Amino acid sequence: MEEREWTEKGVTWIREGTYDTTAEAKAVVRERKAEGYGAYSIKVPDDYRTDSYWTNAKTYVVYRTKEPEKSTGQVLLIDGVKYKLWTPQSEDEFEQVVKKHTQEIFGEQSIYFDRKQKLKSLSGIGSIPDGYTTVLGDSPQWHVVEMELSAHLPHDHVVTQLNRFTLGIRNPSTQNNLVKAIYDYISGDDFLALRLKKETTCTDIHNFLADLISKQPVLTVIIEKKTEELGEALSIFRREYQIEIVEFQTFVREGVGLPVHAHLFEPIYETTKEKQKQVMRVEIEGKELSKKVTASDFAYKSNGVFAMKADPSITIDVKKRAKIVSERLEQQGLWTKWSYSFYYSLRKKAGLLNTPTEE
Numbered sequence: 361m362e363e364r365e366w367t368e369k370g371v372t373w374i375r376e377g378t379y380d381t382t383a384e385a386k387a388v389v390r391e392r393k394a395e396g397y398g399a400y401s402i403k404v405p406d407d408y409r410t411d412s413y414w415t416n417a418k419t420y421v422v423y424r425t426k427e428p429e430k431s432t433g434q435v436l437l438i439d440g441v442k443y444k445l446w447t448p449q450s451e452d453e454f455e456q457v458v459k460k461h462t463q464e465i466f467g468e469q470s471i472y473f474d475r476k477q478k479l480k481s482l483s484g485i486g487s488i489p490d491g492y493t494t495v496l497g498d499s500p501q502w503h504v505v506e507m508e509l510s511a512h513l514p515h516d517h518v519v520t521q522l523n524r525f526t527l528g529i530r531n532p533s534t535q536n537n538l539v540k541a542i543y544d545y546i547s548g549d550d551f552l553a554l555r556l557k558k559e560t561t562c563t564d565i566h567n568f569l570a571d572l573i574s575k576q577p578v579l580t581v582i583i584e585k586k587t588e589e590l591g592e593a594l595s596i597f598r599r600e601y602q603i604e605i606v607e608f609q610t611f612v613r614e615g616v617g618l619p620v621h622a623h624l625f626e627p628i629y630e631t632t633k634e635k636q637k638q639v640m641r642v643e644i645e646g647k648e649l650s651k652k653v654t655a656s657d658f659a660y661k662s663n664g665v666f667a668m669k670a671d672p673s674i675t676i677d678v679k680k681r682a683k684i685v686s687e688r689l690e691q692q693g694l695w696t697k698w699s700y701s702f703y704y705s706l707r708k709k710a711g712l713l714n715t716p717t718e719e
Contacts, residue, residue: 436611437716440716442614443612454584458507458608461625466493466495469495469497470494470496470629472493489504490505493580502573504525507581508583510584510585514593522597529573535573539569553565576600579603579604581605609624622700626701652696653695654702666678678703678710685699
């Protein structure tokens, strides 16, 4: 019998199987629950690309061995002001926050469609994604977007959803319906129609969309906390699809709450403005002194001080305020795409998240 064990958030999970029938798996689930464990059964297909993938799916039982330990939560300090990590209470609440920042996530050449157009496969299995995104430019792409909470077990929820998405979008009739829905949406907005024509040089919007939707989409999961198990669960799709996982964290100001907040995430696409910024620096200085850096380019020394791996003579002190750190980077001809994300990552590595900044 196959068995696998992993630990996450202080909880030890065990996956055991496989079972020949669902009834057999459910019997094991009842046994585990009687023993005081949280348990459920899941079906994982060998080949999700066929319409009969459920027929040959393997059945596993997953259960946890103890309750999760309570976490004190993360804290973000911005110029001495404390922000605490916010946990959405529902998927809908999380979705409402994320939808306001889809252009920052997918880039300034993206258009997000919150159409909830139902996908139906030839076999009748259907599912509704949270949205679709088209990314324009020289090499247009489209994304099926699913927003999730880490509290949902990935195999039980995310894999099932995306399996149904991938079956649905293989259906030409579904593709046609989706093209029509997006076309109607764009046609009803003169600004969107003009923008799409300008950024793609297309003359026929409907033909452009039909060609785009006929290609494989990128499957994008936006989640408030990325986990190892999510990445493993999504690996089943990587043979055929590009997968993107975006960790979208929200920190709220202590004593104020959600009205005053900060988001921490890594965008999928670099914006045109950032590209222009990089080119502008090189041209002005006359030589390639300006360099974009990330937190991974720096090695921690001690007492809040980091040294650049490529040039250890370049150091920054993250005990100082974020503005001072940014100025120090600029003095060295360096810049970072997302200054607060860069600053937060280094302070976290140095163990200074709960320590006041210095002048």
